[in-house]
Structures are given as C-alpha cells and as structure tokens.
Amino acid sequence: MNLIRNISVEKLMQKFSASVVYAILSAVALNLFFQPGHVYSSGITGLAQIFTTLSVNIIGQNLPVSITLYLLNLPLLILAWFKIGKQFTIYTVLTVTLSSVFIHIIPQYTLATDPIINAIFGGAIMGSGIGYALRSGISSGGTDIISLYIRKKTGRQVGNISLIFNGVIVIVAGILFGWQYMFYSLLTIFVSSRVTDAIYTKQRKLQATIVTKNPEVVIQALHELLHRGVTVVNSAEGGYSHIDMTLLITIITQAEYQEFKYIMKTVDPHAFVSIVENVKVLGRFVEDEA
Structure with a gap:
C-alpha cells in the first residue's frame, strides 16, 4: 500500500507541475512570438487566434485569445471524457484553464520583428510545452485530444x-x-511537431527482461501498479552461481520506465534487469489512460 501511495502522489505532483510548465510555455510562445510576429500557432491555439482576429468584424469587439481558446476546447474536452479517460480529462481541464490564465496575464512583447524567427522559436517553445505535457500523461487540449484518440486506434x-x-x-x-x-x-x-515527437516518448515501447529469485512479488507489483502482463520462464539457472532463477519478460512504455525502476528497486533490488529500447509489438498492447 505504501508503494502504491508513494507512486500515486509522485504522479499527481508530476502532472500538476507539467500543467504549469505547459501553461507558461504556451503563453510565452503566443505572447512573445506568435502574436507580435503575426504568426498563427498550431492546433486550437491557432484557431483561437483566427477567431480573435475575426471577432472585431463578427461581433464588433476584440475577444482575447484566452477566451476563444477556452471556448473552443470545451467540445473537445467532452470527447476526451468519453473516449480517452476521465483522469486524463480532469488534468486537461486544469491545463487548458492555466494556459488561458497565463495567456491573459503575460503581456505581449516584441522580441523580434522577423516572422521567420518568431515562427521557429515560437514553434520550438510550443512544441516543448506540448511534448512535456504529453510525456507527463496530460494533454494541452485542442487537437492533441483528437491526435491521442486517433493514435490509440491506429498507433500513429x-x-x-x-x-x-x-x-x-x-x-x-x-x-x-x-x-x-x-x-x-x-x-x-x-x-x-518535431520537438513534440522528440520529447514525447510515451509511444516508444521497451522490453524489460528480469532475472529474479522472487518472481511472485515482482509479477504482483507489475500487475497492480503498471497493469502489465508478464511472461514467465521457469527453471533458469545462473551460469556462475548455478542457483535456480526465474526469467520474467514484460513490455512497458518509455513513460512508465521511471515508475518501473522504482518498483524494481523497492520489491526486488537484487534482481538483474536488462532493457531493450524501441521494440515493435504485434498483438494486444494496452496503453493506460494517461
């Protein structure tokens, strides 16, 4: 129980800090690069910029990007609630709210007038925020929700x-x-998008091979905490000690790696573990709700 509690608290703090980091980075990208450089951002943020620009002609009033961004995210949050996961959606609501708040309170400032410079640096900052948010199991909202839904179905x-x-x-x-x-x-x-893929590593899969004297406690921990299946090879023998061992094989995601290391150090610190990166998986492999 203490192990489960410690991991849960650690994940909670990680998700909350990721929401704050993304909110700040997105606000910096928008108010210091995109808006001053007249560059339209990716996803719903760019769509919010378009609606803000058109709002003067449509309703005779300039709506802040922070307001249009929040309104455009509402239907997608409903999609996330029913199709991706409830915890995922709760953190996404927090992220979208914080992002709108920081966009509203951080003033616009022109660092460079060259639109190419604004496009490159703004894109890099925004991609860093999106990738870090996704790697921490939360979404920045907008088209990220649609992308995650399609990825769960297609693996792209x-x-x-x-x-x-x-x-x-x-x-x-x-x-x-x-x-x-x-x-x-x-x-x-x-x-x-390139920065997002470089930072967001959850879609990468790892094969963990575990040589242990305590297979039952390791299997139970991996089942209960990571919800991962384990293949068991009995009657393995140490080449030097000639002691009977058990070989366990499981597949995890890159995002679960730190959690996996903590579990192994806690339940069986003397186990021998080898990791193979970027393995391909055929068959049923279920990713968590984030």
Whole structure:
C-alpha cells in the first residue's frame, strides 16, 4: 500500500507541475512570438487566434485569445471524457484553464520583428510545452485530444497526426489573411511537431527482461501498479552461481520506465534487469489512460 501511495502522489505532483510548465510555455510562445510576429500557432491555439482576429468584424469587439481558446476546447474536452479517460480529462481541464490564465496575464512583447524567427522559436517553445505535457500523461487540449484518440486506434505518432490537422488550420489562415502567413505558420507547425515527437516518448515501447529469485512479488507489483502482463520462464539457472532463477519478460512504455525502476528497486533490488529500447509489438498492447 505504501508503494502504491508513494507512486500515486509522485504522479499527481508530476502532472500538476507539467500543467504549469505547459501553461507558461504556451503563453510565452503566443505572447512573445506568435502574436507580435503575426504568426498563427498550431492546433486550437491557432484557431483561437483566427477567431480573435475575426471577432472585431463578427461581433464588433476584440475577444482575447484566452477566451476563444477556452471556448473552443470545451467540445473537445467532452470527447476526451468519453473516449480517452476521465483522469486524463480532469488534468486537461486544469491545463487548458492555466494556459488561458497565463495567456491573459503575460503581456505581449516584441522580441523580434522577423516572422521567420518568431515562427521557429515560437514553434520550438510550443512544441516543448506540448511534448512535456504529453510525456507527463496530460494533454494541452485542442487537437492533441483528437491526435491521442486517433493514435490509440491506429498507433500513429502524435506529431504526424497533428501535422495533418494543423495544415488545414493554417490553410484557412492563409485564405483569410494572406498566403505569407500560411507559410510562416507551416514552419511553426513543422518545428513544433518535431520537438513534440522528440520529447514525447510515451509511444516508444521497451522490453524489460528480469532475472529474479522472487518472481511472485515482482509479477504482483507489475500487475497492480503498471497493469502489465508478464511472461514467465521457469527453471533458469545462473551460469556462475548455478542457483535456480526465474526469467520474467514484460513490455512497458518509455513513460512508465521511471515508475518501473522504482518498483524494481523497492520489491526486488537484487534482481538483474536488462532493457531493450524501441521494440515493435504485434498483438494486444494496452496503453493506460494517461
């Protein structure tokens, strides 16, 4: 019970800190690079920028990006609640709320007037925030929710899925405001998606091979805490000690690796563990709800 409690508290603090980090990074990218450089961001943030720009003509009032961003996320949060997971959605609501608040309170400031510089650095900062959020098991909202839903069904990488959705959004921006803005925004989306895939490693799978004298306690911990199946090979023998051992094989995600290490150090610190990275899996492999 203490092991479960310690891991749960650690995950809670990690998710909360990731929400704060993403909120700050997204606000910095938007208010210091995208808005001053007239570059449209990726995903729902870019769509919120479009609606904010059009709001003067539509309703005669300039709606803040923070407000349009929150309103556009509401239907997607409903999708996440029913199709991805309830805990995932709760943290996403927190992340979207914090992001809107920081976007509202951090003032716009022009660091550079060159739209290419704004596109590259803004995209890198935004991609860092998205990747860190996803790696911590939360979503930044918007098209990330759609991307995660499709990835659960198809196994495709999040960055590549987002690239398709975001391409549609910037084409709309190009039609409405000028094609030069579309090209700057495409550069932003490309940089952001590459940084996201570089940081977000949950989609990478690892094979853990465990040589242990205490297979039952290890199997129970992996079942209860990581919800992972384990293949058991009995009657293994140590080549030097000639002691009977048990060989356990399991597949985990990169995001579960730190948790896995903590479990092994706690339940069987003398076990020998080897890790193979980026393995391919055929058959049923269920990822958690995040």
